[in-house]
Amino acid sequence: MREADAPAPYVPPAPRGLLRRRAASFGHAFRGVAVALRSELHLQFHAVATVLALGLGYYCHLGATEWALVALAITSVWAAELFNTAIETLTDLASPGYHPLAGKAKDVAAGAVLLAALGAVLVGSLVFGPRLWEML
Numbered sequence: 001m002r003e004a005d006a007p008a009p010y011v012p013p014a015p016r017g018l019l020r021r022r023a024a025s026f027g028h029a030f031r032g033v034a035v036a037l038r039s040e041l042h043l044q045f046h047a048v049a050t051v052l053a054l055g056l057g058y059y060c061h062l063g064a065t066e067w068a069l070v071a072l073a074i075t076s077v078w079a080a081e082l083f084n085t086a087i088e089t090l091t092d093l094a095s096p097g098y099h100p101l102a103g104k105a106k107d108v109a110a111g112a113v114l115l116a117a118l119g120a121v122l123v124g125s126l127v128f129g130p131r132l133w134e135m136l
């Protein structure tokens with residue numbers, strides 16, 4: 001069964017009150033990350049890479065600016081991958097059959113992930129490269 005044909009999940013009524021609605025929105029967002037993480041192999045790879053980068057950063061005693069750069073690089077890749085997953089899902093829903101525009105949407109979304117990943121490799125090389133070189 002295609003994901004698009006799956007029965008719609010139960011959506012509870014929106015909670016009353018501003019704070020409860022905000023809390024519910026955070027819940028939806030975290031559920032989105034969890035759902036994508038369970039289904040997307042690329043995100044699971046990013047999760048492992050994130051743990052490794054954080055561990056290496058701790059080991060190398062990074063400074064505040066370096067931590068900021070590494071954090072930005074990590075979150076950029078996660079954000080791009082999550083947008084890519086959302087676009088792929090919507091594209092499969094809107095265009096289950098072959099369509100050049102569907103292909104274009106997926107290729108462009110994948111391009112965003114590629115650019116974010118290249119940026120992360122650059123940041124990682126500049127921050128960790130010299131330290132690892134010294135260790136060798």
Ligand SMILES: Nc1ncnc2c1ncn2[C@@H]1O[C@H](COP(=O)(O)OP(=O)(O)OP(=O)(O)O)[C@@H](O)[C@H]1O
Nearest residue numbers: 040088095096097098099100102103104106107110
């Ligand atoms: N409905 C479609 N119409 C036209 N081309 C498509 C369509 N679906 C996929 N493609 C082409 O196939 C490529 C791969 O699509 P696919 O949905 O398999 O994503 P993927 O890159 O394998 O990502 P993932 O591994 O996350 O599923 C797209 O980038 C696009 O070029």
